[in-house]
Amino acid sequence: MKFTLDWLKDHLETKASADEISTALTMIGLEVESVEDQGKALRDFVVAHVVSAEKHPNADKLRVCKVDAGTGELIDVVCGAPNARSGMKGVFAFPGTWIPGSDFTLTKGNIRGQASNGMLCSGRELQLSDDHTGIIELPGDAPVGVPYINYAGIDGVVFDVSITPNRGDAAGVLGIARDLAAFGTGVLKDASVAPVASPGGPSPIPVDLRFGPDEPQACRMFAGRLIRGVKNGPSPDWLQARLRAVGLRPINALVDITNFVSLDRARPLHVFDADKLQGTVHARMGRAGESLLALDGKTYAIDETICVIADDRAALGIAGIIGGEETGCTGETVNVFIECAWFEPNYVATAGRKLGIVSDARYRFERTVDPESVIPGIELAAKLVTEFCGGTVYEPAIAGQVEGAGTIIDFPLGEVRRLTGLRVPRDQAIGALTRLGFAVEGAGDVVQVRAPSWRTDVTQKADLTEEVMRMVGVDKVPVEPLPRLAGVIPRMLTPIQNRRRIARRTLAARGLDEAVTWSFIPEAEAKRFGGGKPELKLANPIAAELTDMRPSLLPGLLGAARRNANRGFADLALFEVGQVFLSAEPDGQRTHASGIRSGTASLDGAGRHWQGGATKVGVFDAKADLSALLDAVGLDIDKVQLIAEPASWSHPGRGGRIQLGPKTIIGWFGELHPALCAEFDLDGPIAAFEVDLDAVPEPRRKPTKAKPALNLSDLMPLSRDFAFVVDRDVPAATILKAARGAEKALITGVDLFDVFEGSHVGEGKKSVAIAVTLQPREKTLTDEEIERISAGIVGAVEKATGGVLRT
Amino acid sequence: MSLDVQIETLRTDLSAAIATAETEQAVEAVRIAALGKKGSVSALLASLGTMPPEARRTAGPAINGLKNEIAAEIEKRAEELRARALEARLIAERVDVTLPVRPAPTAEGRIHPVSQVWDEITAIFSDMGFRIAEGPDIETDYLNFTALNFPEGHPAREMHDTFFMAPGPDGVKKVLRTHTSPVQIRVMQKSKQKPAAPYLTEAMAPPIRVIMPGRTYRHDSDQTHTPMFHQVEGLVIDKSSHIGQLRWVLEEFLKAFFEVESVVTRFRPSFFPFTEPSMEVDVQCDRSGSEIRIGEGADWLEILGCGMVHPNVLRNCGLDPDVYQGFAWGMGIDRLAMLKYGMPDLRAFFDADKRWLDHYGFKPLDLPTLFGGLSS
Secondary structure, eight states, X not given: OEEEHHHHHHHEEOOOOHHHHHHHHHHTTOEEEEEEEGGGGGTTOEEEEEEEEEEOTTOTTOEEEEEEOSSSSEEEEEEOOTTOOTTOEEEEEOTTOEETTTTEEOOOXXXXXXXXXXXXXXXXXXXXXXXXXXXXXXOTTOOTTSBHHHHHTOOOEEEEEEOOTTOGGGGSHHHHHHHHHHHTSSEEOOOOOOOOOOTTOSOSSOEEEEOOTTSOOOEEEEEEEEEESOOOOOOOHHHHHHHHHTTOOOOOHHHHHHHHHHHHHSOOOEEEEGGGOOSOEEEEEOOTTOEEXXXXXXXXXXXXXXXXXXXXXXXEEETTTEEBSTTBOOTTOOSEEEEEEEEOHHHHHHHHHHHXXXXXXXXXXXXXXXXGGHHHHHHHHHHHHHHHHOOEEOOOEEEEOOOOOOOEEEEETHHHHHHHOOOOOHHHHHHXXXXXXXEEEOSSSEEEEEOOTTOXXXXXXXXXXXXXXXXXXXXXXOOOOOOOOSSOOOOSSOXXXXXXXXHHHHHHHTTOEEOOOOSEEOHHHHHHTTOOOGGGBBSSOSSTTOOEEOSOSHHHHHHHHHHHHHTTOOSEEEEEEEEEESSSSGGGEEEEEEEEEETTOOTTOSSOOTTSOXXXXXXXXXHHHHHHHHXXXXXXXXXXXEESOOOTTEEEEEEEEEEEETTEEEEEEEEEOHHHHHHTTOOSOEEEEEEEGGGSOOOOOOSOOOOOOOOXXXXXOEEEEEEEEEETTSOHHHHHHHHXXXXXXXXXXXXXXXXXXXXXXXXXXXXXXXXXXXXOSSSOOOHHHHXXXXXXXXXXXXXXXXXXXXX | OOHHHHHHHHHHHHHHHHHHOOSHHHHHHHHHHHHSTTOHHHXXXXXGGGSOHHHHHHHHHHHHHHHHHHHHHHHHHHHHHHHHHHHHHHHHTOOOTTSOOOOOHHHHOOBOHHHHHHHHHHHHHHHTTOEEOOOOSEEOHHHHTGGGTOOTTOHHHHTTOOEEBOOOTTSOOOEEOSSSTHHHHHHHSOOOSOOSSTTSOOOOOXXXXXXXXXXXXXXXXXXXXXXXXXXXXXXXXXXXXXXXXXXXHHHHHHHHHHTOSOOOEEEEEEEETTEEEXXXXXXXXEOSXXXXXXXXXXXXXXXXXXXXXXXXXXXXXXXXXXXXXXXXXXXXXXXXXXXXXXXXXXXXXGTOOHHHHHHHOBOTTOOOBTTTBSOO
């Protein structure tokens, strides 16, 4: 909402400076977006008299003018404007003046042999209008040499304030002035409008509200007023200047009046060319199939949810949003019909959103227009029309009625102290409310307050508390420490929350960078990773490639890998810990941790190194990351099921799954399927893992935090090596498990230290070497006992694998 | 040859052999040749047994003297040679210690600024006795708007630029939450049900002190707006909390977060449907340089929104607004990160550019704590 300082002073008697007003506006909740001194850029331009204008000797379209700019001597100026002529008055710029509309600084010049020591300016050069067909013409009585901004009354400071959605009343200069006056920044002037006499008699154009019993009454009050015999044309300079200052283009007096009333009183109006109307002008809901060519030149489809203004023939305008082109006022309009109505904010908002129309009227109606402003609005409009355009006024035609007076709120004055901590004396609180227009009655601690018609947003005690606090000043609220709750503060993070934090730090400590990627991904990628459900699609995605809620963190990471590769960083280790979506229900959201390594970005570090390295990443890098992550969140990878069934995204022979049981899957690891690498335009291999952190069971609560007793043996452990030849597809885990189980009491560790294949171990076979650690418990083991245990290990492994001890 | 001559000759020869032995093996060979079972000195010693007693009395000490002398010389020479060999080995083993080592993984990996700042915020509010509450990203229209006192059709709804989900089987459109405020409702509303998912927070009874961090979504994109961003809200509900205390909590937070001695704040009345009175908070800063400095200067920077929880919201959660009261605030985690650490463009947060992550990211062991400092 923009307005000028002089406009504000129409309603506010104040000596406050623009800065003081700006501060006050901010402190009462009318946030100042900008304060611009518009006159500043134009202060060097002066009113000048063109004493003579002769044809340029060397150019047909140029004139050589002698200009009196009040300096006491005549200035030579070459001018190309067709309207430059002797005796006229215009706006003059001296050399050295910056011309805002052309963005250059004027210099003395010589145009085809004639000196030119200044410039006569067009409206566009001053950024006052789009007109560049000629220079600005001023009336004959304009005083020569006076700064143009003073003469034109555009030395205005322009405020731009952002109006919160609850403050429809502040969408008018009067409302802003009222707030400032209540805050103490001046005195509010009387803005009441006396009824305009109606010599025309009763309105020949009837109005009506036509809503069926099943239809919403989107319009509650509709008033129209005919004025015949007007002379439409440009509005007065002061009005045009004000409209331009706030960014509106003056059109003609009738239209400018509607804009003025809308900005001045937050009271949108519409003017019809009465000669283009047929029958009763009324408000009704739209009809399917109807359409309207609006004033913005676009045609809009109307439906039953949209309220329109219509005559007997057709829809004329979209209620509270925009008028129609065909019935609008033009320069030729002689008979004008002013519409002033009250529309339900919801219907205006819904229709505006549906049609995608942003207008000053909609902005005000959806913030609620003062319901009691219908009659004053139409009176003010009629007054201005007769002032500017003459004409014969008829009585207003009115249909319906709307009352704005709110219900009475019981307001304990102590509420202010209870909710804000601020002590406000009774008189101060009541005074603030009264100045804002609230009616306050009652002598006790609880007063009865009735909100004014323009403050329909105030409905309860808390609203009144805000009004009082706003007017006293939020900065007056004393700062007071929040008392601590009694007792020891419980731990802040739940185990699940803590787990995410640990997962992040663990993976970063393994050399992976943390990425945060979009929660929404392309449909094709969602489908590729098991997602793409209809309920997880966005109805209004912001971009064609951000359509589906992600079922996995990997697509985001792979996309990141591609972007990095395209920038020349192919060795990449990235992870993300974040939410994935398996359904639209709360329990369909899971917390995953996922990571990828590409190129040579293994745990040892990427790239070539003199100590070796630059090996391509592989499945075991992913398994190592997964294993470390699970360990960090309290799960030993050796104690859960590792199934050699890869995820759908994985290389079929290089991936696996970690689970507690068939229904409790913890995670997956593997190399990315080469076909998927190609789909993502990535050079493989890529090692990847994904863990469902929410699936990792919470550690069981123990009665005590004490750790189990440490039982150390005095006896030396001993180690024995075994090598087995087994079929190639026998999992190493089977061998390890069999060996571990052979003598549970004594075997404390089984480590696999060698695997190889080759013709000397046989086609389709492999050799696996393990070291078994034995920890004697009570006495040293004899050779016979070691022999017996070794035989047991060999037997167990051979039985489990069908292999043989390599000899 | 007399015995004396024999001993002297042997001493001379052996001494020469020892002195010229250049390896430990050569010294050992001399030892065996002299002192071994069949060695020359040993042979001389053995000859003692065949001597008459008088001759033995003089010969014994002489031959033993020779033996001890030679043994000592051998040991000394062996020691010299061992020292020399070690010296040679050490010279041979010399390496170029300026060769670069592989960087440890911990030197490479980085924590994203969003996570780091999340942890910083957590650390500060942990000290004030707050807990963390979380809710889902896909919310019902009711929890995102209606329960928070956004009337149907109200312009405030439109200001939220909402992402809608495709209609479900029941035809109802869920939304991507536009703010973390629906978690307020989840926390306050009376419910004995166990939360449906492990990350969800159980409903609490007053006194409530929680912060609610999470991902939020708005249909908006430019240098300072991304369709996805992160917010943290705070909520205090009891029977006495008021705006004076809200000011204290936020001012203490801002001081702790920006790690400055003091901050000057400006609370301005504003409007949010779910708070009344509502305020926006500006913080004084200096924008004259290339970066924004909080805690100095004369400019104002809008940093968060807050207010007293609206009585309608309390009622919607089954709390009597004449008994319970409290305040809430909300702020952008990404924005706080940008202000504190100087990233110019929000969009880069979600691009996962390795160069950006390496530059703006944090080392994994830089844990924000109050005892060790929020940032290093």
